[in-house]
Structures are given as C-alpha cells and as structure tokens.
Amino acid sequence: MDDTVAAHAQDHVDDARLQQAIADLAAFGARDDGGVSRQTLTPIDLAARRHLIDRARALGCEVGIDACANLFFRRPGLDDTLPPVLTGSHADTQPVGGKLDGAYGVIAGLEVIAALNDAGIRTQRPIEVVAWTNEEGSRFGPGCMGSSAFVEPSRLEAFRASTDGDGVRFGDALDAALGDVPDVPRLPMARPMASCVELHIEQGPVLERANVPLGVVTGIQSVRWFRVTCMGQMAHAGTTPMDERADAMARAVSLAHRLYAYVAAEAATQLRLTLGRWLVAPNSVNTIPGSVTFTIDARCVDEAVLDRFEQALHAAIAEVRAPRQDITVEGMFRQAPTHFPSSMQALVEAACTRALQQRGLGTPIRLTSGAFHDSMYLAAHCPTAMIFVPSRGGISHNAAEFTDAPSLLLGARALAYTVTALAYADR
C-alpha cells in the first residue's frame, strides 16, 4: 500500500485539540474525584450527546441517529453510495467511570475528521464516527445494546423491555432520547459498513507492563458465565457437631479451592477465572450457611480451554457434592471468541508502527482484549479491528482510570492512519 495519504492524515492529528475535546466531554458528569458519572440515557448523557452533535456539525459532519439512539457523525466521501468506514466507540460510563473508557474512541474519531479537514484530504468512501448507546450495561442490562441491535435489529425489542433500578424501561428512555433530538434524521439499522476500527484504552495491564504505548488487538476473549449453588442445612453454629453439619459454605469453599487450583495448573493457557459475586443465606455469624451461590466468569481466547474448564468444573462438583448437599450449576451467558481479520490487524500494525517509529518508540505488540467491546458485535457485520493504548495500573471502571497524553495522541494518530487508508480508495 502506498501510505502517503494515510501518513499525511496521521500527521495532522492535533494533540491540544484532542486533549481539549476529551476534557470538554468529561465535563458532562464530572466528579470531584476526577471520575465521570454518565450512565446511558440519563439527562447528563443526553446533554453530552447534544455536545457531540454540535461538535460534529462544526466539523462539517452530517448527523444521524438510529432506532437504538446510536449517533452517527458522517464525513461525506467522494462516492457517497459506498458503504462508509466506521470508527468511534461509546460515550456512556459506568456509575463511576473515568474520562476515557469509550469517550476516547468517539473523540479520537472526531479528531480524525478534523485532521482530514486540516490536511485537505477527500476520501473515496464516507467516514462515520459512531457513539453507540449503552455499551456499559450498568443501568440497563445487557451491555453493548447499541452495537448488538445495530447488527441484529431483532434484538431491540427484548432490549426495550429491560428496566433500570428505578423501574424505568429502556424502551421509554430510548424514546425520550430520540424525542430529544428532533433535528437529527433517522437512519436505518444494519446499514452496510465497509469496515470498522475502534480505538480504546486497554483496561488491563499488558501494554503498561510491556512498556509499549500501542497495541494491535487480535480479537476478543471468549467468556462463559456460570452460577453455582451449593445447598446445605441452616443450623445453629453452637449446637451442631461438625459431623452432623450440611454446611453450604464448606462445600462452596472446597469447590472454589479446586477451581482456583485447576486454573493455576492451566496458567500456560491464559485461562482467567473470577468468582466475583457471592450470596450466602442466611449470612449470619452464628448460623451454618444453608445455601451459597457464587458466579464463575471464565475467559480464554481458546474455546477448547474453556471446554476443558467446564469439564473440570463438573468433575469438581462431583467430588465435592455430599449427602444432603446438592450442588447445581447453570450457564448464565456464553460468548464465543472474536478474531479480527488478519488483513485488518496488518493495517493497524502498520499504522501503529509508523506512529511509534516517528517517536523512536519501537513497534506495537499484539494482544487479546479481555473486555467486551462494541467491536465484538461489529466483527459479525464487517471487517473490524481495534487499537489499544495503555491503562495505568490496568485500572478502568474507576475514577482513577488514566492514560498519559502522549499515548492518547499516538492512539489517535494510529487511528487516523488506519481510517484514512481504509476510506481513501474504494478497496
């Protein structure tokens, strides 16, 4: 590929403008501790959406919205009949999040458009920057509703029935959000896209540990969620001899201990295990637990490793189960792994390499995303890629989330190169 134009676009990414735009969006829901509280479709999210619409229009973009309130900021192409190159991410946050998760990808997408404008580059294909609705899933479950429904519109009906902690339906919040932007034309769902590139903070420690500011994402881990319930018999902690007990917590600890040991023995496979949510009944100091429920979040890039883990889970349950102490396991959720096309990875690698080498910073590394992203759904719709920048301490979903400005600039430069290369010619 002749990368002259892509490199030209990359060199027009502006550090000060990028930082200012991140700060401007972070003002919507800003917290005293430096964090941001901007859950999806709340009044502060609607205000942030209006801010993004204004910013995009100032850059010359056409703005559209679809039935899931996904916002699209479009820079026309020379041939507007061609499917666009899509970039962006989401602008909603966890109840307490940082300034970058999602927001960075949206702002960097708009910065790419600003850079193209400054460079005087016209691309063959249109470029669209998207702000997906409800990636976080913290107010309305599940997460990634916007990208999921865009790719498969039939999912929207079930999403509309989801309610938040106050009993508000997602569908009603959606209708209010759509009514809030009567000036924005409606776009169809599932429109063809030429390709999609998402820039995001890593939310893990791999890049920081490797001391490399840019990562080429190869794909997204597979995940399986289970709910394990250990039954026992509630009884008095003082009066019940040990050999008379049906202690649900003793069973749960025994099972959990086996699972941690199994995963430690499988360290080479990069299998990840989290036993994150525990419910104990009656949860009293002096009562033997009558039931213990805990969740399993198991992730790996390799489905076969997860298959083996699932077999080991059932074997461990069979070992631990005791008379009067049934243990049940139910699958809550499973998501197959996402593998981004190698051609898309190669393009992102070239973009990252140029951005790094201009600063004498070596080459990017390849890594898998441990977290879900909207790109997981887009990968089923069009050739998709992701670029990561480091997260200090691997911390995210937290006011302490942080990436230094030079890394954020490098990420936006790599994105500009990638998007321009994809959009410049009708390939």
Place this chain on the structure above:
Amino acid sequence: MDDTVAAHAQDHVDDARLQQAIADLAAFGARDDGGVSRQTLTPIDLAARRHLIDRARALGCEVGIDACANLFFRRPGLDDTLPPVLTGSHADTQPVGGKLDGAYGVIAGLEVIAALNDAGIRTQRPIEVVAWTNEEGSRFGPGCMGSSAFVEPSRLEAFRASTDGDGVRFGDALDAALGDVPDVPRLPMARPMASCVELHIEQGPVLERANVPLGVVTGIQSVRWFRVTCMGQMAHAGTTPMDERADAMARAVSLAHRLYAYVAAEAATQLRLTLGRWLVAPNSVNTIPGSVTFTIDARCVDEAVLDRFEQALHAAIAEVRAPRQDITVEGMFRQAPTHFPSSMQALVEAACTRALQQRGLGTPIRLTSGAFHDSMYLAAHCPTAMIFVPSRGGISHNAAEFTDAPSLLLGARALAYTVTALAYADR
C-alpha cells in the same frame, strides 16, 4: 439426700396442664407454619407478658419486674428472708422461632409451682420463676440482655442505647414495657439467689442421636468470634491476567480452606467452626473482588483448643497473605466456657434419673451446651444448672422446632424434683 419430698413434687407435674400452657403461650405470635414470631418487647411480647402475669397470679404467685423488664413470679417460702431458688428462661423468640425455645423453661417453671400447690408442699426458700428479657438478641443486640444486666446492672446503660432495625432504642422499648405493667412492683437488680436451674430444649442433635430424652448440662461452650478481612484490588475480570491479580476472594478461599482442614484434623477435640457471614465488594460477576470479609465462629469446651485454633488462624493468614493483599483479623467477641458446679450437676442427674427410671428409660447423659443461655450469666451469680430435652433433628430458631410431649413432661418432672430439692430445706 432424702428425696421423698422432691419425688412427691415431681409426681404432681401434670402432662395435660403443661401441654395446654405451652399452647396458650404459643398463641401469642403464632404463625400459620406452626412457628412463633414474638421478638422481645414487641406488642405481641407485651401481650404474652400480661398472659404470664395473669397465669402466675392465678397460681398464687407474687409478680415483680426489674429495671430490665425481667419478670419474676414468686412462690413464697416459709422463710421469705432467704434468697430464692430461681428457675425459668425467656419468652421472646427469633423473628421466626418455635413454640419451645425459652418458652418451655418459663412454662415448666410455672408448672413446678402448680405441682407444688397440688402436692401441698411448702418449701423453706421462696421459689421464683423468671422470664428474662431479650435472650434472643435478634431485635436488639446483644442477646441475653436481661440476665446479663440482672447479674451486672452497670451493663444496662449500654444496652439501652442499642437500636433495632427501625431505629427504636432498647431503652425506649424497655420504658414502654415497664409502663405497660403499672400494677407490677419494681424489684432491685442483682438480688441474691440461692441457686438457679434452667430447663431448655437442646437445640442440637446429641440427645436425639443418643436416644435419651434427658440431658444433664455440664456447662456452656466457650466461643470466640473473629472478623477476617482479605484485601485485594478490584479489577476487570476480562482484562486482568491471573498473575497480575490481587484477588481478595482467592485469598479468602485459600484461608477458609486451611481453616476447615485444620478443624477436620482436630475433630477429636470437638472444635466447631462456622464461617457464616460473608461480605464481598463489589460483588459483581465480572469484577475481581477488591475485598472479602468473613466471620469466624469457633467454639469448644476446652479453652486450650481455642487458643491453638487462634494460633493456627494467624499461621494460616501468614501463609496466605500476599503482596498487595493484606489480611487482617479482629476479635469481635469472646466468651469463656461456663462450668456448672458438680454438686448442681449431681442433683440434676438424680432428678433426671428418677424421671427416666419411672418410665424404664435408663439414665440421662451429660452434654455441653453449644448455644448460649441466660444460665451462662447466672452461673456467675449463684450455683447454676441446666436440664436439656431433645430437639428433633437438632432444629431450632425455626418453625420446625419440635420436641415430643413425653420428653417435655420428663423435663418438667426433672425440673420439679431439682427445684424442690433446692428449696425445701435451707441448705
């Protein structure tokens, strides 16, 4: 001892009257499932107190109340200047309890008085039947407030500040209860008592397993409560490699596993371990736990065994502690074991033996109480003893709590013998 008079009293215990009295009291707070809800100082508890006052007066008793609303039903002695023999228990229940826990001891005490009346026996010492306030501790913590404050009145001030789930102060509930019985004269706290005998259901499986309907309680187990906090670092379940994690739950499970193993190895000592209450933060499926707190309830009759357990706990913590993962342990409560005087045990054994042998049922067994009782505090005040009857399935603090009528009768007969023997002569 010439047991003629004690045996005479024992033989006048009336099965039908006892069963009726148990049913009459159980009507206060009766539930559809057969259980009883009569938490301390609730309106239903105050109504039950009035019922007991009326019943005691009908039996010729003088009724008094002290500053902790403990109710005393007094059968005068030939020498009323002598300290009385005390029996009884408590009439409050857990939020969901049975008909017998506490209530049985109070009703059986009144049955002893009825039997003495029927037998025409006058005792040298007065006999008092007590209904202690707030033994359960479920509405206002801690438990055994009434007996604890009776023995050590300086404790009452702190108890009065205790609040229930609705913010009601124990002191205010107490004042209302005292105001509810203006016809009942006030008695001083910490009055001298000649001795104390409490009849109670076992709340454990030992008597049922031994198929023996009466047990001589040798004492009450020692207990130590600890709160263990395992610290970690909250992080994303997907993005954080296993070797980068500071998973508080992995530490907690490792520690708990060691504690269960230690106690299993110490089975011969009858050490009992319950890890009953768990708090996990943030308790989310896909977030690595940042902190896990769990409680330890460790009990044994042998203080040396608990000393060794505490050493083993600290050793296990030292093994499990990891960088960035501190584990702290704090003592929440400790109660030394209660040992009832051998002379009191011998008298109870004689009483139980006679009751059993009349029915051809062999001899009682000796056992330790795993649960706390008001007698734990009384033992510091006067020579004290306890008698147990079996609990079906060891179940208590539950609507399913049950003891068969023949066993309840045997218990009341053993109590009548014991109380009469203690009160008849000025010994």
